[in-house]
Amino acid sequence: MFFELFFQYLVAGLTYGTIYAIVGIGFNIVYNTTGIINFAQGEFVMLGGMIAVSLHAFLPLGLAVAAAVLITMAIGALIEMLFIRWLVKPSVLRMIIITIGISILVREAALHLWGEGVRALPYFTGNEITALSLGGVRVSPQVLWTLGVCSIIVIVLNVFFQYTMLGREMRACASNRDAAALCGIPTRNMVTLSFALAAGIGALAGAVVSPITQTSYGIGTGLAIKGFTVAILGGLGNSMAAVAAGFLLGTLESFSIWVMPTAYKDAIAITILLAVLFVRPSGLFGNKEAFRLKEF
């Protein structure tokens, strides 16, 4: 019974962790090219879920999710072009405030478009009560879907940023925009691309987690806070680290429920986050040297 319980809590923790991680990854992409935190990331997650649910009414699931990702990417790019692209040498603070404004704008637009109702995509495999049983420990197939999609995103992103020309150009943008521009990298296009990419990943995350978390116009903020937490905890800019931090936070939360009242769950998570940031401001897996050179 003890081991069964242990693993059941572990599964719960993994469920939380994958949700946090898949949302957290999106923060890293904009950070990797612009060095800022895009506070509208949660809204991309919400848009992905909502658009996919709406499209699923007349498209098969896979197509609906793919279309939702593409549409959200277009929205992400459009937002960048409208609000950020024309800024001359924006300061970090200004860009952050702009992204907060965008997040409010998107949320209100979604409220008018979709109303206040809660919706969800159907479970990708099985239904609301399906669970795979592994020696008494039960896990919903949707958790595995989220885990799978999360892994694929991490691998693809790593390859993209490490080994492709475009990815390296995007990273160059983040390190030093002027130097990158002198090397002939179209820095403005790179920033637009990073917003589109972040929006796409956010949307994919939103669609995949929506059967578990359900979605409504206001869900972005809540998800983004936890996603942001794990992105920081892992070390900004590192997707693999965000996943590890997500699992860490998720399992900590879940095991804290085992021994303590649920009400303390967030207190424990935040305490640990603060403790880590005091000792290692660059995050658990962040590079100390690189961190010192960053503006934010």
Next chain:
Amino acid sequence: MRIFKVLAVVVGCMALFAAPVVAAESIKIGALLAVTGPASFLGAPEAKTLEMLVTDVNAKGGIGGRKVELIVKDTQASPEKAVSFAKQLIDEDKVFAIIGPSTSGETMKVKDIAEQGKTILLSCAAAETIVNPLAKYVFKTPQKDSDAVVRIFQQMKKMGISKIAVLSSNTGFGNAGKQQLEKLAPEHGITIVVNEVYDKAATDLTAEVTKVKAANVQALVNWSIEPAQAIVVKNARQIGLTIPIFQSHGFGNISYCKLCGPAAEGVIFPAGRLLVADVLSPTNPQKKVLESYKKEYEAKYKEDVSTFGGHAYDAMMILEKAIKDAGPGADQEKVRAAIENIKGLVGTAGIFNFSPTDHNGLDANAFEMLTVRDGRFTEYVR
């Protein structure tokens, strides 16, 4: 569709500005409702219901020849906003009465404001504490949460259940329910083994239900009004928890049932009879009121009726009757007294019998035990 609504509002506003001021004698009724935000499934149908009723009343020439003017304020379920809107309605708009707020937490915050402003407040929220201790100007239309708890415990006794787990959300509604469950459990011979409070914005509750599973209880009671109440049911069934699940009357919205999918099957919860209006026996005194509200609402808004809209319906009915009873030119104090004299008013939540000591007017009979079968609400057959 939404675009048209926005357009309609814009055109409506323009018409308002253009119209000459003739509504000098109108009765101003304020509404503090959570039209958007986490409790929007309460506030949105409530606002729609009020708009529908006010249109009807005005089409019939108003109450006693006076037109009704409805001022809806969207509190987004935020107690802070509810407080500032309540002050605005009382001090600036000088409304005759206020319908709402939608949630218990908000109502508790505006209770004193209404009392000091001597403005009738007809709350659409459930918590017992709204009318107990009694405030002179504060009434409420939904059934009491203590009555819901009593009905649940009676049902448990019939099923031979004595050890239970309680999950509730950290909102006014969740808190009030939790307190009533804790208070009434001993006298019904029920022991609460697990008692957990989760965040209202929770996105997954697998760990919480695992704790319930580990405790070997005979039933799970969940008390919340947020989307999380659907997540609880799904997670419980996913980890293979097979014990009966009881929900509060907050589950009385078919959209949550749909979100749960097959996981909702067999969930037992107390609710007003509105949800089962079409299968109710024709001799039931509430049948006529319920069917007419359901028919009109569903025809007008093309969405399923919910018990929450019904609370606003009852509030408006009570107010209308009290204003008529108090006679022309009656002030707020006379209308307030007239509400206390209302007896046998058939509403959607039950049959209201108010008195100077009972500002709710409903008893445990207003609840029916319902369950979910094939994705639909039906009466629970014991």
